[in-house]
Amino acid sequence: MNAISSSLASIIHTENAVVPWENLEPAQQQPIQLAMNPKSNPSCIVYPHTQAELSGVITTADANKWSILPCGNMSKINWGGLSRNIDIVVSTKRINKLIEHAVGDLTITVEAGMKFCEVQAILAKSGQILAIDPAFPADATIGGVVSTADTGSLRQRYGGIRDQLLGITFIRADGKIAKAGGRVVKNVAGYDLMKLFTGAYGTLGIISQLTFRVYPQLETSATVLLTGKAEAISQAATILQGSELTPTKADLLSNQLVSNLGLGNGNGLIIQFQSINESVKEQSNIILTVGEKLGLESAIYQDEDETNLWQQLPEKIHSSVNNSEISCKIGVLPTAAMEVINQIKLGLIHLNSGLGLVRLENQDQVLALRRLCEANSGFLTMLSAPVEVKERLDIWGYSGNALPIMQGIKKQFDGNLILSPGRFLGGI
Structure with a gap:
């Protein structure tokens, strides 16, 4: 040793x-x-x-x-x-214990090493959910989900991780245990460490415990998939956004992703509704009618078929740690989402936020898509990629003016620069 x-x-x-x-x-x-x-x-x-x-x-x-x-x-x-x-x-x-599940207060506190799927299993016993759907849900720990800000398609209805995180305990770079927030759903004044640590990739401290707001599990769920020509999909998306419908998830799908999943041809618009049974039926039928009028192919999924479909979407995009391909997170103006998805072979974009996931084959594709995203007020960040690709390319693609502020925060939290050196943008 x-x-x-x-x-x-x-x-x-x-x-x-x-x-x-x-x-x-x-x-x-x-x-x-x-x-x-x-x-x-x-x-x-x-x-x-x-x-x-x-x-x-x-x-x-x-x-x-x-x-x-x-x-x-x-x-x-x-x-x-x-x-x-x-x-x-x-x-x-x-470090994976359940600390407290306050069923009536709709909060749960767990240690950071608990797997995401285990958190959901605990909540399911009380008819509740944590409204996040990250990559690799069977393996990912809840601390890792927060550290990478991996929210998923549920952002459409529930917002991001930062919107659901109520309290955090972390180990500072000097070894002291620090806390922020609490275990109740309320607004607090002051410096919001929960937001700061979300997506920080372990560069500011090591998360050891987290408190989330949780939500009731809704009675009925159904997913409508529309596929067809890009122009018609764009029209359907515009109609959905201008309607009073309340989807839980709504994503634009690239044509290759639709094809790889065996769902048809062309682009896709996938929409999940969750509510009482009558509401889900009515909202699903409205979207099916919209698709029919626009000449789109349509299908509706429920129960196990629906669960499997939503699980397959990110699995087709995210590389495993043994894969040589490149997965990226992108962001564009929501108004440009359809234009961008048309230029992507394998990927999806969340309809309301303009955030999305793509899978690429080489660095030329990374640079081309990054230029397109930046032209639409967005970004492209590589998630997984071969080491040699990450050594050659700028992983984060950040061109804003906040880097000195970030470096100052890093220095304040980690004076000896021992935590995840180089993992965040600007070499932080």
Whole structure:
């Protein structure tokens, strides 16, 4: 066992909590290598079991200026920038307890290492949901979902993660445990650390506990899919946006995504309605009628077929950690969403926000689509990609003027620059 591993093993006495790099199987090393500069390997991976143990690990790392790559279950460890010269990988997957589920207050507090699917299973027993649908829901930890701001299509009705997060506990770079927010649904004055940590990729602190607002599980659900010519899909989307209908999800689909899923030809507009039974039937029929008038093919999905369809959409886009293709998050003006989706082979765009996911094959496609997004007041950020591609290209594609502010915040939270160095934009 190397010196760093030995030092950390004296803090965490549980068996197999500190694993030296050389003891990891190649299959365990590979996801980590896709998140790092390939010129060096970490000394070990550490699995604290409590927030106190996590605090002890970070305190020791800060005192020795050991750099840390935080992660949960590694389902998204290859998203974002390549971290530099990592000494320790710290996983929160074993810090995974339910702290409190206040059913009547519609809140839940869990430790960051709990899997997203496990949170939903707990809530389902009380007829409630966490209104997020991230990538890799069976594997992703709730802390990782927040750190990558991975909301999904439910943004249409419920907003982003920042809108649902009520409280956060995190370990500062100096090892101290800090808290912000609370366990009740209310507005608070002051600096909003929940919003700051959402999408920060572990560069400001390591999230250890989270409190969310939750929502009642609605009685009935149905999804309407319209497919056909781009112009008609655009008209259907405009009619939906100008109507009084209340979809839970609404996404524009590229023609190749429609084809790959065996859903027909042309572009797609997929809309989910969730409410009481009568409302879902009425709203679905209205959209079906719109599709018929515009000459679009239509289908309606419910129950297991509906669940499977929504699961397949992101699976067709997101690369696994072993894949050589490139997945990206994009954003454009919602008014330009149809124009942009027509230029994408494999992807989707959330109708109201203009945010979307795409899968690309090479860096030329990345640069071309980035130019198109920027021309429509948007952006393109690479999520997963081969290391050599991330070394050549600007991963974040940020051209705004807020980088000095971000660097100042990073310095304030992490003076020794030990947390996820290089993973965020501007090398933060």
